[in-house]
Amino acid sequence: MYLIKVKGVAKIPDYVQLRDDEFTLLAYFRVDRPDKSLEKIGLADKAEYIMEAVKNLPFGQILKLEL
Structure with missing residues (x-):
């Protein structure tokens, strides 16, 4: 599983993406x-x-x- 931290700008908050081993998006949350x-x-x-x-x-x- 992969974790990506995305920086927000202005009114958009910071987000986190969780992706599986094929890089399919599993979760996207603040x-x-x-x-x-x-x-x-x-x-x-x-x-x-x-x-x-x-x-x-x-x-x-x-x-x-590694989960």
């Missing part, structure tokens, strides 16, 4: 509101781990997550 999206794709139990990775990831970078 950095400050991950709960519903992660729950919807069955990763609510991994939310803390994912959000810690988001916090440390620079904008525009891609990180491969």
